[in-house]
Amino acid sequence: MSEVQLELEILRYDPEKDQEPHFKTYQVACREEWMILDAVNHVKDEVDTTLSYRWSCHMAVCGSCGMMIDGQPKLACKAAVKDYADKKVRIEPLANFPIERDLVVVQDDFMEKLKRVKPYIIRKEEKPIEEGEYKQSPADLKRFKQFTLCINCLCCYAACPEYALTPEFVGPAALALAHRYNADSRDQGLAERHKEISKPEGVWDCSFTDTCSIACPKHVDPASALQQLKITTTVQWYKELIGMGDK
Amino acid sequence: MAKVNKALFWSLFAAGGTLTAFVFPVLALITLFAAHGNTPEIMGFEQMQGLLANWFGKLAAFGTVSLALWHAAHRLRTALYGLGLRADGIVSVVGYGIALVGTILSAYYLVQI
Known part of the structure; x- marks a missing residue:
């Protein structure tokens, strides 16, 4: 099975500890069929359990995982990692909303x-x-x-x-x-x-x-x-x- | 801006936009021909004067000129705001003012013909 190597630059912000948001980089070896959400889940499960973001259905129905991917607002579960192959990808919370924590915005x-x-x-x-x-x-x-x-x-x-x-x-x-x-x-x-x-x-x-x-x-x-x-x-x-x- | 007038200005903008999209490319083309001295006989001074002597002609010319002005004023206003000019009050007064004066003048001159 072929792999897609992604360098995820994820915006991190913990209002109790951080003065301001900052980026943290994660190297993720993704399976070819993964969506960006899978890559973010991988970071949460295997690398850093403190990462916070919303998601639920993984099938573009619940509307929870909207985030800025490479500067564009997208559902993380609908953005294929293949489209970002071997690139540095910025993951940020949705623009125009205050940040609650990491990728979670105040709605x-x-x-x-x-x-x-x-x-x-x-x-x-x-x-x-x-x-x-x-x-x-x-x-x-x-x-x-x-x-x-x-x-x-x-x-x-x-x-x-x-x-x-x-x-x-x-x-x-x-x-x-x-x-x-x-x-x-x-x-x-x-x-x-x-x-x-x-x-x-x-x-x-x-x-x-x-x-x-x-x-x-x-x-x-x-x-x-x-x-x-x-x-x-x-x-x-x-x-x-x-x-x-x-x- | 006056709160009640948003719908009024938008309706003039929308009507002007629709009209200009259809009419102005043709007008630009005709003007280009005329500017090169190729005015067809049907568009001679007397013929045009005759057209505008008719009340239907007057109304069509009035609608085209005034609605285009209101459209341009509103477009300019939103464009300048979008470009970061935070002087909506002045822009509105000047833009809509020019449109209003243009509307009155076009009505005045058309009635004279």
């Missing part, structure tokens, strides 16, 4: 923003069960399905230059989820979400650099969601202006 800012955009179906009045289910056509489903695939890995926030500039910006994943529910034919919460989204730090800080969609490991295309959301928000603003906005 509180995103969690709070996610809550604010109300990413769940809102009904003014629930239909009685006897009336049956809410039916959707394939066309109805297509309008939002892609945006349901978000796994909250935060790679898009690490990639977004506007979030880096303006930390108040609600940001790609939360806004894409807001759009996902606005675009759902069962939902009636547009006006409620509009209050948050139409604020200056809502959707408007997006300058459509498309970096979120390039970074997204699940091909959600948040940039598209945000442009559609800008149109929805603008239409609602004009409708409210003439007193005809969604209530």
Whole structure:
């Protein structure tokens, strides 16, 4: 079995001991089929058990192992070591977030923003069960399905230059989820979400650099969601202006 | 920036962007021909004046000029902010101001024709 030799430069930071983050280098002989996550796991299991990072599923579903790999936000479980063969690879925590420890970032800012955009179906009045289910056509489903695939890995926030500039910006994943529910034919919460989204730090800080969609490991295309959301928000603003906005 | 106006400015920006993407390459080409003295007869002064004497012509010319100005002002504003110029207030006032003056002037001159 062939091997891939990697020189991992991993950012280390222990807030109880270190003044500031620093890099530590590890030589790892990787099996050819490994992902970067396997190499990091190898360091944790065999070399330095104090290394801290988040991971769980190893199949690009849980969204835990987002980190900066060679300067790009990626899921460590989806980045093959073969692509970095015989190179020095920098592993850092996701950009634009405070570091909690080593590769673990503080996610509180995103969690709070996610809550604010109300990413769940809102009904003014629930239909009685006897009336049956809410039916959707394939066309109805297509309008939002892609945006349901978000796994909250935060790679898009690490990639977004506007979030880096303006930390108040609600940001790609939360806004894409807001759009996902606005675009759902069962939902009636547009006006409620509009209050948050139409604020200056809502959707408007997006300058459509498309970096979120390039970074997204699940091909959600948040940039598209945000442009559609800008149109929805603008239409609602004009409708409210003439007193005809969604209530 | 005024909080309520984000949607307003973005809608002008978006409309201007869509319009200019379609119209401006053609306008640039026509202007290039005209600049080389190859003005086709259909684009002579009288013909163009006739076109703008019509209210539909006026409206089309007004939309093209004013929306392009609003688009440029907003694009300039976000670009300068992205490039690190932290003077959003002044940039907005100057940029949108020029767009506003251009909008008023284009309306004024078009009505005169």
